Amino acid sequence: xxxxxxxxxxxxxxxxxxxxxxxxxxxxxxxxxxxxxxxxxxxxxxxxxxxxxxxxxxxxxxxxxxxxxxxxxxxxxxxxxxxxxxxxxxxxxxxxxxxxxxxxxxxxxxxxxxxxxxxxxxxxxxxxxxxxxxxxxxxxxxxxxxxxxxxxxxxxxxxxxxxxxxxxxxxxxxxxxxxxxxxxxxxxxxxxxxxxxxxxxxxxxxxxxxxxxxxxxxxxxxxxxxxxxxxxxxxxxxxxxxxxxxxxxxxxxxxxxxxxxxxxxxxxxxxxxxxx
Amino acid sequence: xxxxxxxxxxxxxxxxxxxxxxxxxxxxxxxxxxxxxxxxxxxxxxxxxxxxxxxxxxxxxxxxxxxxxxxxxxxxxxxxxxxxxxxxxxxxxxxxxxxxxxxxxxxxxxxxxxxxxxxxxxxxxxxxxxxxxxxxxxxxxxxxxxxxxxxxxxxxxxxxxxxxxxxxxxxxxxxxxxxxxxxxxxxxxxxxxxxxxxxxxxxxxxxxxxxxxxxxxxxxxxxxxxxxxxxxxxxxxxxxxxxxxxxxxxxxxxxxxxxxxxxxxxxxxxxxxxxx
Numbered sequence: 001x002x003x004x005x006x007x008x009x010x011x012x013x014x015x016x017x018x019x020x021x022x023x024x025x026x027x028x029x030x031x032x033x034x035x036x037x038x039x040x041x042x043x044x045x046x047x048x049x050x051x052x053x054x055x056x057x058x059x060x061x062x063x064x065x066x067x068x069x070x071x072x073x074x075x076x077x078x079x080x081x082x083x084x085x086x087x088x089x090x091x092x093x094x095x096x097x098x099x100x101x102x103x104x105x106x107x108x109x110x111x112x113x114x115x116x117x118x119x120x121x122x123x124x125x126x127x128x129x130x131x132x133x134x135x136x137x138x139x140x141x142x143x144x145x146x147x148x149x150x151x152x153x154x155x156x157x158x159x160x161x162x163x164x165x166x167x168x169x170x171x172x173x174x175x176x177x178x179x180x181x182x183x184x185x186x187x188x189x190x191x192x193x194x195x196x197x198x199x200x201x202x203x204x205x206x207x208x209x210x211x212x213x214x215x216x217x218x219x220x221x222x223x224x225x226x227x228x229x230x231x232x233x234x235x236x237x238x239x240x241x242x243x244x245x246x247x248x249x250x251x252x253x254x255x256x257x258x259x260x261x262x263x264x265x266x267x268x269x270x271x272x273x274x275x276x
Numbered sequence: 277x278x279x280x281x282x283x284x285x286x287x288x289x290x291x292x293x294x295x296x297x298x299x300x301x302x303x304x305x306x307x308x309x310x311x312x313x314x315x316x317x318x319x320x321x322x323x324x325x326x327x328x329x330x331x332x333x334x335x336x337x338x339x340x341x342x343x344x345x346x347x348x349x350x351x352x353x354x355x356x357x358x359x360x361x362x363x364x365x366x367x368x369x370x371x372x373x374x375x376x377x378x379x380x381x382x383x384x385x386x387x388x389x390x391x392x393x394x395x396x397x398x399x400x401x402x403x404x405x406x407x408x409x410x411x412x413x414x415x416x417x418x419x420x421x422x423x424x425x426x427x428x429x430x431x432x433x434x435x436x437x438x439x440x441x442x443x444x445x446x447x448x449x450x451x452x453x454x455x456x457x458x459x460x461x462x463x464x465x466x467x468x469x470x471x472x473x474x475x476x477x478x479x480x481x482x483x484x485x486x487x488x489x490x491x492x493x494x495x496x497x498x499x500x501x502x503x504x505x506x507x508x509x510x511x512x513x514x515x516x517x518x519x520x521x522x523x524x525x526x527x528x529x530x531x532x533x534x535x536x537x538x539x540x541x542x543x544x545x546x547x548x549x550x551x552x
Contacts, residue, residue, distance in 0.1 A: 007529055007531050008527040008533065009534070011537070061337070062337050064340040066533075066536070067340060067536070251284040252284045255283050257283040257285035257290050257342075258283070258284065258285070260285070260342070261287070261342075264343075
């Protein structure tokens with residue numbers, strides 16, 4: 001693991017690191033915020049999964065999450081959203097290839113060699129950060145934005161017992177019914193839908209759901225609202241009697257101005273579960 | 277005036293606008309955060325002047341200021357740091373030309389046509405925003421970072437009665453004695469130092485000082501510490517018995533991670549003066 005940068009931030013440290021990822025067969029970069037408390041012992045962990053076109057950097061610099069994580073004594077991990085490097089397959093579209101890993105393991109050429117973001121976030125990166133930072137891996141929660149909200153919800157439901165709480169900003173809730181989902185699944189998994197994984201929050205909700213609280217914020221003026229499928233997840237949560245809150249925030253859009261506005265609520269929501 | 281974007285943010289609106297600037301003889305872009313209270317009447321104004329290489333955007337997206345301004349019901353104006361456009365003179369160095377207006381009015385070629393950031397921030401932009409937004413221009417304060425801290429301090433002292441409070445993050449305090457100052461003054465004003473303006477916070481402090489409170493935060497690990505001249509301003513403030521606080525923050529550097537850490541303190545400091 002290589003240190004790219006470390007900056008003092010809210011009494012703790014905002015670091016950026018890279019490592020040779022076996023899972024993705026390329027170098028991967030990620031960011032870790034450690035609160036002051038980490039100097040004295042392991043602290044709880046909040047994962048933040050970013051959306052289309054993002055790297056580890058967007059949320060790290062624009063979401064304002066460190067303010068609240070520092071108050072609560074929680075670390076934040078900001079992973080990248082796809083494999084990177086010159087030999088990694090890409091596409092001209094902003095929503096396929098680099099910056100658009102969709103948190104699944106590709107099986108089709110030319111994607112299958114590097115696009116393994118499910119295994120990377122589920123297995124390799126937790127092992128790496130658990131070994132190298134003072135993190136209490138028994139206390140983890142997960143959050144994400146847009147494509148990363150899809151990731152957060154699907155990791156939370158597909159890995160029972162791993163995360164104590166899950167939240168999302170404007171998550172893609174029903175990718176099986178959206179151009180933000182079908183397009184990428186077709187590319188990464190092939191056209192045969194029977195081979196597609198259950199990586200759809202609304203479908204997973206109809207199954208086991210999540211054993212913990214869920215918080216979702218989506219703006220009423222989200223310019224991508226039709227692609228999110230919020231109604232499918234809302235319906236599924238209500239039908240399931242899933243513990244959770246869905247807030248439709250009047251006038252907000254899909255931007256980091258929306259995310260930063262409600263980040264305090266999300267960090268405090270997770271803190272309650274992490275310290276329960 | 278043209279609206280570039282408006283995003284709902286902390287119950288208010290984060291907008292970006294452009295206009296044809298007479299002062300700078302080019303189109304200029306700036307950002308305005310309006311808190312929710314602005315819907316009901318004029319609100320106090322905090323100016324945030326950015327540092328070298330920045331535009332209106334850096335502080336708008338990375339400083340986290342809107343959170344605290346929304347809590348206090350204060351608007352924030354984020355101006356650009358220099359004139360812009362293809363026909364505007366520039367230099368290869370990051371600290372001269374575009375992104376490096378230094379908040380002074382150039383008199384020398386090739387800079388004098390466009391580089392009028394003193395008059396732009398002192399006169400043209402206040403008139404424009406005062407006319408177009410619900411701002412209480414009787415209640416203004418000013419803040420800045422690095423070169424923008426130099427700007428904030430010099431505007432505050434050179435325009436008595438305009439600002440109720442002034443604060444700065446890692447300000448350039450003594451440009452007459454620094455390569456962040458002498459280089460730009462020589463270019464913009466010429467080599468004859470007798471024609472240089474009194475645009476040096478430490479010198480202005482030895483004169484009239486500031487009729488209000490000052491707050492300065494500078495990191496002990498600032499990588500540009502030797503260029504800032506903090507010691508000259510500290511000496512001058514103490515000698516003057518100037519109301520103010522200078523905090524040397526252990527372990528912090530020059531980055532936005534440093535700024536965002538202490539932004540709450542700065543906004544609350546200004547709020548106290550603005551609502552006094």
